[in-house]
Amino acid sequence: MFGGRFIAFFRAVMPFLAGTAHMSYRRFLAYNAAGGLVWGLGCVLLGYLAGNSYTAIEKIFGRAAAIVVAAVVVIGLIVWSVRRRRRGPAAEDASETDPPEPPA
Numbered sequence: 001m002f003g004g005r006f007i008a009f010f011r012a013v014m015p016f017l018a019g020t021a022h023m024s025y026r027r028f029l030a031y032n033a034a035g036g037l038v039w040g041l042g043c044v045l046l047g048y049l050a051g052n053s054y055t056a057i058e059k060i061f062g063r064a065a066a067i068v069v070a071a072v073v074v075i076g077l078i079v080w081s082v083r084r085r086r087r088g089p090a091a092e093d094a095s096e097t098d099p100p101e102p103p104a
Helices: 008-020 025-096
Strands: none
């Protein structure tokens, strides 16, 4: 029950599994509450620590990340342009027209 809180699928089916195993409600509630408390505190602490270290990481990777994103965008535009030219004008005209309406 405790570990089911950390995996989304198990979080959804844990009450069903506890019921089919005939677990008492008090025991299920205790494990579920403990798992929820640890899960919630863990997520908050991870977010807090990540936020504190963000400025240090930003100084190191800020410019490099911006260059990588710009390079990916430029490469994407080049690939899109090359693919568009390879299709030819006939394919572009066919894709721009609406399909015929079915007979009524």
